[in-house]
Amino acid sequence: xxxLGIESTAHTFGVGIIDENGRVLxxxxxxxxxxxxxxxxxxxxxxxxxxxxxxxxxxLQESGLSIRETGLIAFSQxxxxxxxxxxxxxxxxxxxxxxxxxxxxxxxCIAHLEIGRLMxxxxxxxxxxxxxxxxxxxxxxxxxxxxxGETLDIGTGNFLDVFARHIGLGFPGGPKIEELAAKGNNxxxxxxTVKGMDVSLGGLLTNLKRKSDAGLKKEDLCFxxxxxxxxxxxxxxxxxxxHCGKDELLLGxxxxxxxxxxxxxxxxxxxxxxKLFVPKDRKVLVDNGLMIAWLGILMHKSGRKMSIEETDIxxxxxxxxxxVTWR
Ligand code: AMP
Ligand code: MG
Numbered sequence: 371x372x373x374l375g376i377e378s379t380a381h382t383f384g385v386g387i388i389d390e391n392g393r394v395l396x397x398x399x400x401x402x403x404x405x406x407x408x409x410x411x412x413x414x415x416x417x418x419x420x421x422x423x424x425x426x427x428x429x430l431q432e433s434g435l436s437i438r439e440t441g442l443i444a445f446s447q448x449x450x451x452x453x454x455x456x457x458x459x460x461x462x463x464x465x466x467x468x469x470x471x472x473x474x475x476x477x478x479c480i481a482h483l484e485i486g487r488l489m490x491x492x493x494x495x496x497x498x499x500x501x502x503x504x505x506x507x508x509x510x511x512x513x514x515x516x517x518x519g520e521t522l523d524i525g526t527g528n529f530l531d532v533f534a535r536h537i538g539l540g541f542p543g544g545p546k547i548e549e550l551a552a553k554g555n556n557x558x559x560x561x562x563t564v565k566g567m568d569v570s571l572g573g574l575l576t577n578l579k580r581k582s583d584a585g586l587k588k589e590d591l592c593f594x595x596x597x598x599x600x601x602x603x604x605x606x607x608x609x610x611x612x613h614c615g616k617d618e619l620l621l622g623x624x625x626x627x628x629x630x631x632x633x634x635x636x637x638x639x640x641x642x643x644x645k646l647f648v649p650k651d652r653k654v655l656v657d658n659g660l661m662i663a664w665l666g667i668l669m670h671k672s673g674r675k676m677s678i679e680e681t682d683i684x685x686x687x688x689x690x691x692x693x694v695t696w697r
Contacts, residue, residue, distance in 0.1 A: 371670070372435065373442040374426075374465070375663025378458030379450025379478045380503055381409055383418040385429035386660030387440065390667050392488045395433035397653050397660040398425050403541055408531070415453035422461050429659070437469050444666025447475030448684030450503075455683040463681060474676050475684075476665040477692045478657075480515050482622035483508055484668060485661035489654055490647035492618045498607045498635070501623030501657065502527035502542075505569065505603070507610045508689055510697065515689040518614065519567030519606040526599065526625045529571040533595065536579050537588050547592045548628050554593030558586060562598055567609060569602045600631045604638050617644040624656040672696035 372395065377384035381402045387395040402409065402417035430437060445462035448455060459475070466473035483497040496518070497508045505521035524532075527544060534543020539550070561577050563570040574595075582591055607619055619639055625631065632648055639646040649655055672695040684691075 371442060371667060372440045373444050373663040373666045373670070374429065374437070374440045375444040375659045375661070375666050376458045376462050377446050377478070377657050377659040377662045378418050378454050379446045379448070379657065380454055381414055382657040383421050383425055383458070384657060384659035384662075385425045386658055386663045387429055387433045387435065388660055388663045388667065390671065392664070394660060395435065396429040397658055398429040398432065399653060399656070399658055400425050405540070411451045411453040414451065415457055418454055418457040422457060426461065426465070437465060441471065442666055442670050443471050443473045444476055444662050445473070446478045446481070446662050447681070448477065448687035450478060450685055452683060452685045455685060459681060459683050463678060467678070472670065472675065473678065473681055474666045474669055474674065475681050476662055476669060477687055477689060478662075479504060479506060479508060479689050480692060481661040481665040483515065483620065484665045485654055486620040486622050486647065486649055488664055489649040489651070490620065492620045492647040494616060495618035495620035495647060496607060496610045496614060496616050497620045497622055498603060498626070499622045500526045500603060500625035500631070502531065504623065506689070507567070507606055509610060509614045509616065510694070511614060514694055515692065517689055518610040519569070522565065522568050522570045523572040524575070526571065526603065527623070529575055529599065530625065533575060533578050537582050537591075542624070544625055544628060547595065548630065550589050551592040551596045551630065554587065554589035554591070556587070556590040556593070557597060558590055558594040560594055560598040562602060564602050564605055567606050569606060571599060574599060596628070596630050600628075600634050603631070604634050607635070608638050608642065611642065611644055618647060619644055620647045622649075622655060626655050627652055668696040
């Protein structure tokens with residue numbers, strides 16, 4: 371079985387093709403970016419509509435297959451921005467109906483976890499999923515993927531991007547903050563907000579903006595930002611490992627590309643005899659269609675079928691709403 375998966379939850383329109391043995395056949399990523407300002411849902415959706423046909427054609431060319439040689443169409447059903455989700459869902463329905471292929475809608479966050487399990491040796495990990503919009507610690511418990519901890523306000527990537535914009539670094543901000551942070555060495559005290567198993571980044575963002583407006587060095591602020599925000603994420607990940615009795619931590623989402631975050635995760639895992647797993651390919655960490663295709667295969671093989679009527683988008687879907695039939 372070969373599946374074509376479509377990702378369109380936020381800024382990225384992605385098309386991935388994978389077979390049931392986990393062989394990657396294509397992974398095309400078209401990301402919407404802006405020179406100034408954040409993502410306006412209607413504009414991102416327009417971007418997806420503009421690139422949709424080309425992305426599908428490119429992915430098929432990369433795989434050397436025709437659409438009829440695939441056996442399943444998967445798409446991101448949620449959570450995400452409604453305007454954006456609709457483009458991916460419509461493209462998936464069209465491909466499915468036109469070519470008489472089964473269709474399956476999948477949960478975006480669980481897809482990050484499952485592609486991590488495929489690409490690394492992790493078997494039953496706790497996932498620290500840190501992307502633009504999402505920040506969640508997810509673990510498979512009592513038959514479902516549960517959110518053990520999460521952000522109470524903004525996602526880590528958005529937090530980085532907004533601060534980067536504030537200090538004139540442009541978008542996406544995460545990699546630029548990482549570069550500047552490497553040049554800073556003076557730790558500036560910042561608010562550290564962990565509430566139970568959750569983190570809050572809004573207050574930290576305001577505090578950083580004020581400090582930068584007051585003229586503190588950008589390099590030191592970026593350095594201190596990373597040390598503080600990442601320590602919060604590592605703290606809740608460590609507690610999740612302890613509570614869930616697990617010894618594998620998996621990283622996913624675009625922010626997981628950050629070397630300092632990886633280093634801190636590595637150190638924490640070493641100290642508690644756990645193992646850290648990070649997919650090597652950046653295109654697997656960020657939003658992509660490949661992970662959607664892979665989760666589609668797992669669900670389909672476990673017997674999950676979806677009628678077209680069931681393929682409506684679910685912008686607010688939670689990971690624990692999903693019935694797990696494949697584990
Ligand atoms: P995603 O939503 O998973 O596609 O990830 C996109 C987010 O990852 C954006 O907010 C980026 O700023 C962030 N990002 C990408 N690379 C890095 C990096 N090296 N360090 C921190 N954040 C990053
Ligand atoms: Mg994502």
